Amino acid sequence: MQVLLSRLSFFGASGNSVIENYRRSAKDVMCGLLPKSPTATSNKTASGLIWVSEWNSLQHPVASAFLAALYDLRKFAKSQADYVLGSNPLKMSFLVGYGDTYPQYVHHRGASIPVDGTTGCTDGFQWLNSTKPNPNVAVGALVGGSFLNETFVDSRNNTMQTEPTTYNSAVIVGLLSSLVTTSSTVKSFG
Known part of the structure; x- marks a missing residue:
């Protein structure tokens, strides 16, 4: 998870609330795609x-x-x-x-x-x-x-x-x- 967060850091410096919101949204989407993540999506075909x-x-x-x-x-x-x-x-x-x-x-x-x-x-x-x-x-x-x-x-x-x-x-x-x-x-x- 830490590797993912570091990879998301290229979105911009913290403090810029709009950019930070995009970064947070992207992180949430990525975490939802990882199968072993606690927030992994179950919305998939068989x-x-x-x-x-x-x-x-x-x-x-x-x-x-x-x-x-x-x-x-x-x-x-x-x-x-x-x-x-x-x-x-x-x-x-x-x-x-x-x-x-x-x-x-x-x-x-x-x-x-x-x-x-x-x-x-x-x-x-x-x-x-x-x-x-x-x-x-x-x-x-x-x-x-x-x-x-x-x-x-x-x-x-x-x-x-x-x-x-x-x-x-x-x-x-x-x-x-x-x-x-x-x-x-x-x-x-x-």
Whole structure:
């Protein structure tokens, strides 16, 4: 715990109440992620994915894992990244284009409409409701993810699970980048 507190010290000098509140909040979040912490969260799937919300369920574990990576809590960060990339009961990567199995019916207009398709205001519905996989792969898009019971319905109309968002996709880039480096991110702030 002392190591964690020292790593959190880069947030700023004590005395600045706003910065101190952020530091305290970050410490509380990190302590909640550590499995042996007295304040460890029990809000997880059976496979260990942090669970907060059914809608776009990956936003919270990916953001938490990125923050954990900044504090060099790599084991936790890696566990969440591994789940996203296919180490889950479905053996599915939720990062489109990564691995052998990933969502084929991403709720994304650019992925679901053929390049030569007519794209007026209402023309897109024929592809939204199509039973064919997307003609274009939205490589690098992170979809919403599985439900708490670790099921996933790969359907364009299932926006809770198949819609990619920039706030997911951007954070997964930071998380994966932080996990491939061998240096401590926190040390670089010192």
